[in-house]
Amino acid sequence: MQSKLRVYNTLNRELEEFQPLHPPFVGMYVCGPTVYSEVHIGNVRTFTSFDLIYRYLLHLGYKVRYVRNITDVGHLLDDTSEDKISKKARLENIEPMEVVQRYTVDFHNTMATFNALPPSIEPTATGHLIEQIEFIQKIMDQGLAYESNGSVYFDVKKYSESENYGALSGRNVDELLANTRSLDGQTDKRHPADFALWKKAEPQHIMKWNSPWSLGFPGWHLECSVMSTKYLGKQFDIHGGGMDLKFPHHECEIAQNKAGLQEDSVKYWLHTNMLTFNGRKMAKSEGTGVTPKQMLTGDHDLLTQAYDAMTIRFFMLQAHYRSTLDFSNEALQAAEKGLKRLLIAIDDLNNLSASDSSSLNVAEMREKLYGAMNDDFNSPIAIAHLFEVVKWVNLIKEGKESLTSEDLDTLKSIVNHFVFDIFGLKDEQSGGDDNKVDDLMQFILEIRQDAKAEKNYNLSDQIRDRLNDIGFTIKDGKEGTTYTVS
RNA sequence: GGUCUCGUGGCCGAGUGGCUAGGCAGAGCUCUGCAAAAGCUUGUACAGCGGUUCGAAUCCGCUCGAGACCUCCA
Structure with a gap:
């Protein structure tokens, strides 16, 4: 191969030659779905895009560890204390984990239908609560997070004194800090731009766990920081996701990793566009x-x-x-x-x-x-x-x-x-699973050929029409007749 | 309001300073008993207005239009 692989890195908005940190190994993390309902076809596009990328890297001979998470902790919805998964559970009168299980299985089936290869590791947020709590502690140890009324928030203002928060999505920190829109009742935060690492649960909240700060649940951005670095190392090659995750999700991840690990974990940020x-x-x-x-x-x-x-x-x-x-x-x-x-x-x-x-x-x-x-x-x-x-x-x-x-x-x-x-395409038409069908078709086509030789076009056309009705398209080529199954 | 992206022929969609993208649809022709398939030929598109340039769909400015993010979102 003459040319080298170049990838568009959202971090600097340029095409860069792809050079893995530890060839031939490649670590790739992709933000997966929140499993509170069926994925839609736009979600499928994103995962299909990364499937293409995964498959191509494999084809080039890289040993790829592909990690894609399942978000099974419900994150807050609107201003209510209810989250998406709990809401679904309440509406259907089932356990939250039942919701999670149902739509996780559905997601797997869907992606299999679209012939996407399964990731190497598919970790869940609820399976990594201890790690998430530890990670929060690391950030707090650096003085970049604070506890407030049982919740823990990332201190964006302090972080941005030494780091460039907002670089990935091209945001101006001062503007973010100045933006106070629609943040009533968020008195726990020192600043509106701060984001939750841990949220204290309201009494009626179903999905909650013990932590040093309160009975609660982890912030949305945390699981990706934790699980990506747990399985791919403090630094890894590719982090992907939909463009709509650039801000705030990925921006927060970058900040968390830098604060907790003192590393810029990701070498190439890849973002797929919307359907x-x-x-x-x-x-x-x-x-x-x-x-x-x-x-x-x-x-x-x-x-x-x-x-x-x-x-x-x-x-x-x-x-x-x-x-x-x-x-x-x-x-x-x-x-x-x-x-x-x-x-x-x-x-x-x-x-x-x-x-x-x-x-x-x-x-x-x-x-x-x-x-x-x-x-x-x-x-x-x-x-x-x-x-x-x-x-x-x-x-x-x-x-x-x-x-x-x-x-x-x-x-x-x-x-x-x-x-x-x-490309991961499959030829579903030529099932080829049954040679007997082919033998039978050859036999029928021979009869039709005889009819044609005798200029009995009524019969030959009848055969063709009937086969067409059944689902076999007949084509008379130069070197004989062929058929395709529709 | 802030930040950013985009506007390509009937539809989808590449390209990004000069040379055919491609697919589908349309038209004509060839092949063929007919049909299907295939092949060949064909349409002369880059939102609008200015500017830079020997030359712009491609760079710059403005106008119009669309969208994304700023809140959960792939």
């Missing part, structure tokens, strides 16, 4: 979320049909992870057809016959594909190149272009790596 729906961010809290299940069944007012998981995955990969992606039926249908064409071509590629010479430059194609992915995981460009390969395959099939067996093998290998290993 929009009619130009608006998809968000659970605004009711604009479409769930994966609705996508897969088409059961939603704005969907004109169902889409399968691979179509959606392909659709997502056709946009760069740092761009917003707008969602529409037309675009999804285009992706559906494009993917189908790509997969058929790959199938054909594996059955092409070699020539004595090559009329196409496979080595160059290889460079173009890697070049695209090395440029901050630019999957849309790589896909554009793959469609060039699709054209090649069809031309070779027609005898208009040629490849030697060596080039052919190389091309097959590259294409299969990119489409299946790196």
